[in-house]
Each structure stands twice: as C-alpha cells, then as structure tokens.
Amino acid sequence: xxxxxxxxxxxxxxxxxxxxxxxxxxxxxxxxxxxxxxxxxxxxxxxxxxxxxxxxxxxxxxxxxxxxxxxxxxxxxxxxxxxxxxxxxxxxxxxxxxxxxxxxxxxxxxxxxxxxxxxxxxxxxxxxxxxxxxxxxxxxxxxxxxxxxxxxxxxxxxxxxxxxxxxxxxxxxxxxxxxxxxxxxxxxxxxxxxxxxxxxxxxxxxxxxxxxxxxxxxxxxxxxxxxxxxxxxxxxxxxxxxxxxxxx
Numbered sequence: 589x590x591x592x593x594x595x596x597x598x599x600x601x602x603x604x605x606x607x608x609x610x611x612x613x614x615x616x617x618x619x620x621x622x623x624x625x626x627x628x629x630x631x632x633x634x635x636x637x638x639x640x641x642x643x644x645x646x647x648x649x650x651x652x653x654x655x656x657x658x659x660x661x662x663x664x665x666x667x668x669x670x671x672x673x674x675x676x677x678x679x680x681x682x683x684x685x686x687x688x689x690x691x692x693x694x695x696x697x698x699x700x701x702x703x704x705x706x707x708x709x710x711x712x713x714x715x716x717x718x719x720x721x722x723x724x725x726x727x728x729x730x731x732x733x734x735x736x737x738x739x740x741x742x743x744x745x746x747x748x749x750x751x752x753x754x755x756x757x758x759x760x761x762x763x764x765x766x767x768x769x770x771x772x773x774x775x776x777x778x779x780x781x782x783x784x785x786x787x788x789x790x791x792x793x794x795x796x797x798x799x800x801x802x803x804x805x806x807x808x809x810x811x812x813x814x815x816x817x818x819x820x821x822x823x824x825x826x827x828x829x830x831x832x833x834x835x836x
Contacts, residue, residue, distance in 0.1 A: 592651075593618040593755055593785040594639070599648035601634050601809075608634040610809035612648070616802075618754075621781035623796050624789045625820075626806035627830045632789045635806065636757050640672050641665045653754065671753030675760045677740035681733035685724045685743050688732055689715045692750040714750065722746040722776060738769030742776060755785045762795050774798040793821075805830065 594616050601609040609631045616622045626632055637643040639650055641662040650657045657665055666672075680688050693711050719725045722742040727735060732743060741761055748756060758777065762770040770792065777786055777799055790796050796803065796817060803820045805812040807829050813820060820826055 591618045591653075592616070593620070593653060594787070595649075595651040596638075597649045597651065599638060599650065600646045601631075601638055601643055602646040607646075607809050609638060609645075612806075612810050614804065614811055616785065616787065618653075618785055619781070621777065621786045621799060621801050622788070623800040623803050624787065624806060625791070625793075625796060625803060625830070626812070629808075630806040631809035632806055633759070634809075636672065636759060636789065639665075639757065640670060666751075666753075669752075669754035670757065671748040671751050671755070672757040673744055673748050673759060673761065675763060677737070677744045679732045679740055679743050679747065682731055684729045685719065685732055685735070685746075686715060686728045688743055689718050689746055689750055692747040718746045718750055721749070721779065723772065736769070738765045738773065741765065741769075741773060745776060745780070749780060749784070753784065755787065756780065758786065758788045760790055761788065762790065762792050770795050771798070 592615050594614070596612060596614040599609050599612045600607055612631070612635070624632055624635065634643060638645055639652075639657070641657060641660055641664070645658065652665070652668060652670060655668065680691065683691065690711065693714055719728050722745060724735075724739060724743060724746070727739065732740065735743065745758070745761070761777070762773050765773060774795055777788060780786055788799065800817050802814060803817055804814045805820055805826050812825055812829065813823050815823070
C-alpha cells in the first residue's frame with residue numbers, strides 16, 4: 589500500500605458565507621500523477637490555495653506527508669516540500685533560462701551572492717540536467733523574454749523542480765500552447781512523475797487523457813467522482829455538469 593502524500597479531510601472554505609470548498613475529502617499516493625478537472629467555479633483554484641496556505645480552511649484539515657498544514661504560512665508549507673506553478677509563467681524575463689534556474693537552485697537567497705557568486709559545481713550539474721529535462725539546452729543563454737509561451741511554461745516547471753519539492757501543484761500548464769507544445773508538456777510532466785508526486789489542474793481533455801493515471805472531478809466545491817479518464821468521461825454526472833453530451 590502506497591504512502592499518502594496528501595490527505596484532505598472534510599475541507600470547507602467559506603468566503604462571506606459562500607462555500608468555495610464544501611466538505612471535500614481527497615487523497616493521493618506518493619509518486620502519483622493526479623489530474624483535477626471540473627467546470628469553472630468548481631473550486632479548483634481554492635483547492636490549491638488551501639493546500640499551499642494561501643487561504644485557511646473554515647473547517648477540516650490538509651495533511652501533507654502526515655503533517656497537518658493548518659495555520660502554517662505559505663513559505664513554511666513550501667519549505668516542507670510543496671511547490672506550485674501558477675497559470676501564468678512567473679520567470680525573470682531579462683535573465684536567461686540558465687540564470688533563472690541558477691537563481692532558484694541557489695541556497696543563499698541574498699541578492700548579491702546569488703547574482704555574483706559563481707555557482708558550485710554540483711549546482712551547475714543540476715542546472716544542466718534541468719535544462720535537458722525541460723528541453724531548453726539550445727536556448728539556455730538567451731533572455732527568457734524571447735522564449736515562446738510554452739517554453740516559458742517549461743522553464744517555470746524547471747524552476748519549480750529546482751526547489752526539490754515532493755509534491756508539484758501545476759495549474760493549467762497547457763493553456764495557450766500549440767498542439768506540439770501541449771504534447772511536449774505532457775511528456776515532461778509524465779517524466780517528472782517518475783520522481784515526484786504531481787497534481788495537475790487542466791481543462792484540455794486530450795491533454796488530460798495523455799497524462800492522467802487517475803482523474804478527480806470537482807463540482808460545487810466537492811468531489812463529484814474519481815476514476816480513470818474513460819470512467820470519468822462515461823459518468824452520467826460528469827457529462828451533465830461538465831463535459832456535455834456528444835452531438836447526435
């Protein structure tokens with residue numbers, strides 16, 4: 589039996605009486621790649637906010653590797669091993685991909701040592717490995733502002749991995765990407781799932797089919813159903829509230 593990396597117990601998050609998350613219970617195994625889908629307003633972003641400490645639960649608990657995250661700050665939760673990638677890439681556009689990764693890898697976060705102190709050999713090897721993993725070796729030394737949208741997404745994923753999190757939270761990684769970039773992003777996340785637990789929120793059903801081991805559907809702040817992509821796509825409740833019926 590796999591160890592649970594994340595357990596959410598009876599979670600409720602209320603904003604002025606509106607329950608964005610409503611008595612939600614969820615768990616995922618260590619080493620799992622899980623995809624969360626659901627209509628707009630289903631509570632997907634609040635779900636991630638609750639895990640990372642951006643919002644505090646009204647009721648319930650978030651357990652990460654056996655530890656209750658309640659009342660911990662965002663930076664404390666990040667240091668425990670949870671990394672989050674937001675929808676819009678957050679990279680340093682004037683720095684190169686190599687410099688972005690070096691900045692993230694550097695354990696001394698003071699500005700001047702980070703910018704001017706030579707990177708240790710082990711850190712350079714880590715950065716080189718990450719550049720290969722995210723497919724940016726050929727563009728490692730150009731300003732990140734010149735990268736395509738998809739390449740910026742890969743760079744931010746690389747920056748996330750550079751922090752050595754146990755759990756990666758990835759929010760809509762293929763929004764605005766070309767078909768080729770979408771496929772490459774899927775391959776990247778599948779490869780990362782070999783050494784990390786990965787939780788992805790996404791709307792693109794073809795992409796979900798490409799990467800998903802197990803799919804969780806949220807609706808009105810609660811888990812509607814879980815299963816394989818085929819099981820979810822054929823669930824009458826999911827068809828009604830999210831996917832819609834195929835045309836005759």
